[in-house]
Amino acid sequence: MKNITKSLIALLALAVVSCSVEDVQDRPVIEGVDSPVLTAPQSGAAYILSPDAADSQAERFTWNSANYGGDVEVTYAVEMDKKGNSFKTPKELGTVKSQNQVSVSVSKLNSAALALSATPFVAGDFEVRIKSNVSTNIMYSNVVGIVVTPYTTETPKLWVPGGYQNASGYGSDWTHSSAPTLIAEGYGKTAFEGYVYFATAQDGTKDGQGFKLSSQADWSGTNYGVGTTGGTISTTGGNLSIAAGYYRIKADTDPTKLTYTALKTTWGIIGNATPGGWDTDTPMTYDPATKKWTVTVTLTAQSAPDNGLKFRANGNWDLNYGDTGANGTLEEGGTNIGTTAGKFLITLDLSKPRNYTYTIVKQ
Numbered sequence: 001m002k003n004i005t006k007s008l009i010a011l012l013a014l015a016v017v018s019c020s021v022e023d024v025q026d027r028p029v030i031e032g033v034d035s036p037v038l039t040a041p042q043s044g045a046a047y048i049l050s051p052d053a054a055d056s057q058a059e060r061f062t063w064n065s066a067n068y069g070g071d072v073e074v075t076y077a078v079e080m081d082k083k084g085n086s087f088k089t090p091k092e093l094g095t096v097k098s099q100n101q102v103s104v105s106v107s108k109l110n111s112a113a114l115a116l117s118a119t120p121f122v123a124g125d126f127e128v129r130i131k132s133n134v135s136t137n138i139m140y141s142n143v144v145g146i147v148v149t150p151y152t153t154e155t156p157k158l159w160v161p162g163g164y165q166n167a168s169g170y171g172s173d174w175t176h177s178s179a180p181t182l183i184a185e186g187y188g189k190t191a192f193e194g195y196v197y198f199a200t201a202q203d204g205t206k207d208g209q210g211f212k213l214s215s216q217a218d219w220s221g222t223n224y225g226v227g228t229t230g231g232t233i234s235t236t237g238g239n240l241s242i243a244a245g246y247y248r249i250k251a252d253t254d255p256t257k258l259t260y261t262a263l264k265t266t267w268g269i270i271g272n273a274t275p276g277g278w279d280t281d282t283p284m285t286y287d288p289a290t291k292k293w294t295v296t297v298t299l300t301a302q303s304a305p306d307n308g309l310k311f312r313a314n315g316n317w318d319l320n321y322g323d324t325g326a327n328g329t330l331e332e333g334g335t336n337i338g339t340t341a342g343k344f345l346i347t348l349d350l351s352k353p354r355n356y357t358y359t360i361v362k363q
Helices: 002-026 106-115
Strands: 037-040 045-048 057-064 075-082 091-097 101-105 124-134 137-140 144-149 157-159 181-184 191-198 223-226 245-252 259-265 267-270 285-287 292-299 310-313 320-322 342-349 357-362
Touching: 037 124, 045 057, 057 106, 057 124, 075 101, 075 106, 091 101, 091 106, 101 106, 106 144, 157 191, 181 245, 267 292
Parallel strands: 045 144
Antiparallel strands: 037 057, 057 101, 075 091, 075 124, 124 137, 124 144, 157 181, 181 191, 191 245, 245 259, 267 310, 285 292, 292 342, 310 320, 342 357
């Protein structure tokens, strides 16, 4: 009985070995013969993307099949990278198996461009190719250059890194992460504004001094410096210069404009609720630690909109803020702020661009 059992086990083992050898011999040899050929888009194809068409097709990528020497299932992927990056950090736009086309949506192409550090609303150069693979055997198609202008639904910002930051309460010099920002009017807009304090004068011609306007929170975006004429900026100019003070900075990055202004400001309150009435400002004091202006003052009771107080810059009406809607948020040229009688700590916060606020707290 033992001999019969041993014989059966030996026969089964031989059968398994025989099947395994035959399986290996019968497997097709997979080798790359001809690479895929990208046929669409054509070189130089340009895409101006819009959030209104996010779900629409941006492009149908097509290619001729790769040849692996037999009837095998091939996986294809459309890859995209920055021009000149040699596909070191490619983003995948889509994959298919044994097909010759991929439809890529506007939102997909936009996400890839932004992931590759493209600047929203600015045309950027990219390259695309087809990657084919069967198991570990990979081949790549020809490379085609395209131009993509991506969008963002976030309101664009400009960072203001410079040699003034440490002395002015904005962290280390030339550090984007702690630098103040300017903000645009809305997504797709190019007119920026915000307030920045410079504790010391900045001479952009001197080493380590001055500042730039950066489209990203690092140096990989578009960086604007001094323009060729007064009141302009450029992407090739040196650092911007400025005297010490607290400034409202405006910039327009539209390539046809590239304008820049810096208005030095001091702030006060004015109105028939204040000690100086409508004739004389009561000055406020800026604190670099809190980034806020404050004043402690005795007010009289006054009802808006005809009476009350406003925040005014430089002792004139060229720049002033009121509170239309009485919600604690300021609007340029807005409605007078109503008051009650008493001693109050008044705080003006201009540190968050285009979201200017105030508080009036009884003491």
